[in-house]
Amino acid sequence: SYGGYMSLASMTFYSDRLVGGVERYGISDFISFMANTEAYRRDNRRAEYGDERDPKMRAVFERIAPLKNVGKITKPMLVMQGANDPRVPQSESDQVVAALRNNGVETWYVLYADEGHGFLKKANNDLRREVETVFLRKLFAQ
Template identity: 35%
Template sequence: MSAIPREVAHPAVEDSFSAPVRTGASISPDGTRIAYLAPWRERLNVWVESVDGGYASLVGVTFTPDVFAAAVDFCGISSLVTFLRTVPEFVKPHLINDWYLHAGDPSDAEQEAEPWARSPISRAGQIRTPLMVVQGGNDPRVVKAESDQIVDAFRARGVEVEYLVKQNEGHGFVNPDNTIDMFRTADHFLARHLGGQQPAGSVCPGRTP
């Protein structure tokens, strides 16, 4: 029986290179770089979100830092190793036929190196793309520590990072006020890096310092 090749999110990033508009990317004015706004459940013009999408966004800005003008990560995984160790107990039985199969089991010393090598945090030394990170403070699936560690890595290198945390949200936002704030903040963030225009005197409340 042949081994199943391990692939996690990297093909999604490659798709954005070959057909950026089709995959929901936004092109910079000079036509040379893109902000990765990949489709989420086939809906275009929604930035990358959740376990797969947010991780793909972070892969893009760490593994291919010269390609993207900016990126938005919504509750994404920064380390496959720490993610797989902190998922809720009721999720762990499903990891055997899913994440362990395609990413590797970090509890196995022989396999741990592979998920680490596929983790955005392992490429922290290459970070230079401006990033916005959105996180729910009560997220049980992708815990806040996943976002904290990639934000810390960006700030340690002096790279701009916008960090929006809503303590009363979990894995995905359900509060309308929080959702509006998230879209407003992302709009301003992307406008700065893609040549858009921000309303004069406008502010983006709710960001962490």
């Protein structure tokens, strides 16, 4: 989740310097994340990230949200997500993938129907590595 957010954030601010990005189950917008993460996690996340209900914190979240800055991403992205993720809901990946594709950015999306946060099943983890390898080879061959 943190690494996925950082990948998206890096792509929004440094897309001109990067050939592409790989993002796994990352937060694309802290406000939508807080609204859609499992209810039992919200108070702990608010203590960690800040409270999106506070207008000043909400303004920070809006400013730093990769989803709000997705127009700055111009390079290909690979996004991977577990459909049963209780930490970072699938909606975080769905919305960033839709926005990237709407902007004409080449976007690969792999949704693992039988995974949660992370890819713990060997077959899925093997597939993750294969997809990342194919994606990165394509990027670096250009």
